[in-house]
Amino acid sequence: MSAASLVSAAVELVGGLLLAPLLPGLVQHWKARLQGRRGPSPLQPYRELRRLWGKSTVDPAGSGLVYRWAPAVAASSVVAAVLLVPVSGNAPGLGVGRDMFVLAGLLALARFAVAAAAWDIVGGFSLMGASRDLTIAVSTEATLVLALAVGALVAGTTSLTAMVAGTAGTAAWSNPALALGAVSFALVVVAETGRQPIDNPDTHLELTMIHEGPLLEYAGRDLAYLQWAAAVRHWLVLVLAAQVFLPHAHSTWIQLGVLPVALVVLCAGLALTETLTAKMRILLVPRLVALGGIAALLGVASWLVQLT
């Protein structure tokens, strides 16, 4: 194994498992600045995780095994997803393969666990959030798969590592298929990270919650797992956005060097979007995300036309 692939694996593990909470921290920090507030430090998510780790968990009356296991299952499935999403075109296999459809499956497992937990405690607000989350997930999953399929067509394989290598260079600017795929994936990023205009991570009003709703009852280490898992979802989709749909270098070392810059820029982009847009009506969200799916379909069409 070459030095480049060893370093890729190290960056993937350290970045995905340890540095991920920094990403939502950065978004919150810049969002506050853009809104003229001083806001929390980018390290705030770490402080919250530490605080939660020291607290005891709460099992609501009548809750059972499903409620207790859900945070562990959700967290372990995003860990598996971290092992799956490569940071460079030279990343070695880490035991779970590198396939894009497996990513969709693992994210679905996390969603299933959290939504089932909401049923276990029959919390009205939890179920409201879970049912909205799963409804939006229908169009998100279709759009995610289609957007990545554009990358797969360009690279000729559904392996994410090969996709990072196959889309390297400035193809994203010159190839209409990839550009349309990028538009589509941008909507997936917003939906998966639960940010405005799709969801408002800052809301404290239970009636408007989507991703936060099923977490309402959790406390202590359970909540720490779930908040950490939400941060890791930022890492997963932002890394994919940077290494597949944004222009990236051919060389592994430059890919790894530019990745932090790309992630910071994407976080800034999320902060700007959150500042400029308001949360949209929940029932309009599937339409918005489905528009992304249509963009990806156009991308597939333009790729097929280029070939003929």
Next chain:
Amino acid sequence: MTAAVLSAAVALLGLGIAACAAARTFRLGLTLQSAGAGLLAVSGFWALAGGTTFGSAFSGAFTPRFGVDGLTAFFLGMLGLVAAPTLAFASPYLATGPRGRVIGGLTGAFVLTLAEVLCARDPFTFLAGWELMTLLPAALILVSRSDDAARRSVFLYVAVTHIAGAGTWIAVLLAAHAGVFGGTSVLARGSGLQIAIALAALAGMGTKAGVMPLHSWLPRAHPIAPAPVSALMSGVMIKVAIYGLVRVLVDWLGVLPLWLGLVVLALGALSAVGGVVYALFQHDLKRLLAFHSIENVGIIVLGLGACLLLRTRGADAWAALALAAALLHTLNHAAFKSLLFLGAGSFERAVGSLELDRIGGLLRRMPWTGGAFLVGSLAIAGVPPLNGFASEWLTLQALVHVPVYGGLGDGLAGALALAALAATAALAILCFVKVVGLVLLGPPRRASVAEAAEAPVPMRAAVVALAGTCVALGVVPGLLVAPLARLAPWRVPVHATFALHLPGTGSLPTVGIALVLGLLAPLLFVMRGKRVAATAPTWACGQLVQPQLAWTSAGFTKPLRLVLEAVLRPEREIAVRASGGVVQEVSYTGRVPHLIDERVYAPVVRSALVTARHARRLQTGRLGTYVGYLIALVLVLLAAAKAGLIG
């Protein structure tokens, strides 16, 4: 050797059926049947692994012949895998009374009939078995239920499968006539005969498989049968129709024109999405499961469509893998759907009705059955590391390779089908989270549920064995993919390894994923610690949580219903009765009508009845009129002969 095991299996099944006749040997008979089915599974998978073929080859002559090749062996294995636990389940499930004994005997006969269709090697045996396969479940339903609603459903089932089932006769007889029964001679690609056989098979066998829009019988007939029969119908019978489709479309007809592949793909996408969407709005557990069978048949047909398209484009390796995807999903669906139907049967026995909004909390009261049901729900929802995910992954791969090898039209169709399958998977999660929540979790929603007791040991063992099968098939699907891909009549070497390192994919190391999830989740659970704060009620803005306020099935699916309002056209009625300015009573009814039933079937039935009413006027019953008809006929014929139209 395999032939001997197969004969022993058939003998045991026959002996078991005979033993069911007497009350004293009834339980023994079902046990014998179950053992026979187990041998069936052994012989089937053994023959598949060894690639052995025995018995006669296909022949268009009308003399009974039986034989086994790879495809038959796979489906026989699947039949045994489902039937063995199902028959063991039936032993305590069925009463020893005369009615139970008839059901027990007929169930065994049903298993034998399914095996007969699979082993048939001539048109006569095939069609005879095919008809018996339709009629036996009808008889089983009529023996077990005698109410009018059940009779009407059975009538509809028999009528729809017979009218549309004519397609099977046309396809099989045309194939025998053209000498392609058994794929001995090759039809020209795109010839009228090839297309006629393919379309007839799609209509006839598609109806039996429950492909939308020919599915209308399935959600009516499956839920009213006794649980073991439902499990066999959903688990195996509709798969035998898939067997027929694979035989005709893939095995016998050679390379089909592109548009036929597109038709198959479109039918698959419609069934997958339509099946799961209507499943979401069902209020009865067994009916919901029946709609999910339509969805899963749709996923299988999507794989089949991808296979046909890739074959036409000359991508033989991926065409074989697409066929393997379809067959693997067939097996996986057989495992988890029979598990879910048997689980539903246990629940029904324990709590009475299966109305979704009125169950709740069964995981605590029936831990074995409930736990197995949870595994089955995760498997059908298609989450890793269970078997549903493995075959959906392979189907997604097959679909994404359609645009890789195709042109603009089929490439776009492949991408659309890919999106449809991804959306189907997400909808299945929405649906099964709801099922798990309403049936297994939360507090009991009615008094009888609170007193539910765990099922007897054989019933428990059956569902646990099937749950184990779901886990095993999810962890080692790689073992099956290579032998299944070899079943394609265009022999291409497919290098499918244990970890599914397929070329053009990022590979699916199922063992690795299962290990990561299986080790990490318990570790994180232990790290969660034991320190728990005082138990508190769930937060409801300070309101007391009352059972009447519990979420219902309709509430959980409401966001989706509103999003799809333009397509689904849900109906709702709210009646408010006020007197003296005070609201006395508010009544609410809402339902999601089944559009295909109301917009397609209802007009057809109406116009058929109108036509029949007009036709009845011709039948006066007077002799003179009939003599008049005869004379008129002779005159018309003479005139036609004179004009040179006939003769």
